[in-house]
Amino acid sequence: MEETRSSLLDRVRDLGDSDGWVEFDQFYRPMLTRYAKARGLDPNDAEEIAQQCMTAIVNQIGRFERHRSFRAWLRGMVDHKVADLFAVRHRVKLADSAALGDVAGRKAADGVWEAEWNESHLNALLTNLRDSFAEHTLKAFELYVICSYAVEDISRLLDMTPNQIYVAKSRVIKHIKQHFGDTLDGLYGVWP
């Protein structure tokens, strides 16, 4: 039996976890490919960039420091690979490749990266929560935390005691922080 693990990032750092790696690959590869396309690469090059990133991640994830932002780390990696490819394509010195990357729309791609990151992770979060909790638990969390309803109103609506509501919302928050804390860093720029 596998032990409970905290997050996908933790699982990928454990180099013996093949399921974690497959999950990671399937989640991040399409995102990286779409981002590379948005940077102006053709589909083949974009897929190549994603492949290079996945290879680099396997090699470097063990050295990734947990206090750093994973989102920024991944963004830096994909930007670096894109810049390298531009350098090769345009036969320019590597030192100038960053500038070429900018010309190719790095700033314009900021929005694409943000949108890709936010949408992918938010969808994953919603799916995970729906699969992990009973509806009344999620409803209590939603009404209390998201909609800011008074606990007495929620109690009446859901036929739960106030303590049950507090327990439910705390469990959901704990779950989100435990499983999504590191890969959701910077989601919408608000994650602490």
Add this chain to the structure above:
Amino acid sequence: MSECPSRSTLIAYECGELEDTDARPVERHLRECATCRQLMSEARATDPDGQVLRKVFSETGEALTGDAGRSPAAATTDADPSTTSTPTPTGSSGRSGGGLTGPPAPSDWRVPDYERVQLCGEGSYGAVWAVRDRVGVFRALKLIDMDRLERANITCHELPALETYCRKVSRHVNLITVFHVGQVDQCLYYTMELADDQSRRGPVQEEFPENFRPLTLSTLINVGRMSVDVAMELGVRVLRGLARLHELGMIHRDVKPSNVVFVNGHPKLADIGVLTGEDKSGRVVGTPKYMPPDRVMDKSADTFAVGKVLHEMIFGKDDPSFPDVPDDERWIGAKWNRKRVAALIRRACEAEAKDRYPDAAMMLADAEACAEARDKSLFDEISEPEPPPSNKLPAHVLVELGFAFADRLPWIIGGAIVLYLIYKFL
């Protein structure tokens, strides 16, 4: 009115940390005390988690709750919200939470003709159960919740892998046998041979052991280092299975000790979840620890993994000497040619694909050549390849179906020649 609870009690109450019995007096008190209600409101308004989550969830136009997209099985896994002691929502089923896709396949599945016996192991998107079939034979059944994978936008490797494996691989003593593939509701399942029991070191027969755990190579490596003799006997068997896959144009991509299971004492390569055809190799898939450093996931990546597994068997798990093969006292009881075994492991574990064994057949040939000086094999009696089942129909069936002439043609021709020669000499 009762005395006001302490601030820490109120915070613990708001954080859902109080048992029902402790919470009831606080609830009663709050109904009467405006000051404490005010304190609770302030704590709620300034809660940083709440602020963050409100902002995050306000970005989606989709409500968190509702019927759409909800797995009916999920509700049954959620613990009673009145309890405070369940750290994960799936705790009671012993699942591994975490990851972006959440807990794996449901635990309340039913597959016709198979009775659930025991959960043997879980990954993040599949679970393996020991089951009993209609005639009482124990099998392993892997279950994958396709619906959940689809909703999480995860491609299932298992189905194409199964298609390739089941079409191409007939029975091989060192490859796990898949008996049946099917679908029930939204779950893909397939049945395989059940591994031997760890504690009995033998197959499960009539009675299912209470604490069954599958016997894998990982179990044996965890016990301690093996002698070169044992490691090579096992390695050769793994290579035989792998060579068969390579011969059929398939790449396993996840060779590792926990994927070598023992069935009736035969080491068998199992877990075909990420197996692929040669034409689709290249993607970085598998277990990073057993991948070659260049991450070239072709047949040579499989042989790299076997080399790494051999190293682990002989020198222990995560030995810092890897990929070197030290010539020291750690070679326990070596009856195989140590120099050749060392060269075998070194070549298998070369950093670059061009320097490694290109496929398992080449490595197998070298591995078998290391065996010159060995004594009688420890495993020969139990792990020689099973003879292929005879495909020839019995003689009386052939006669009845009109195949008798073809079958007897050599005799008829021979007889005719003999008669001709007798006639000629007479």
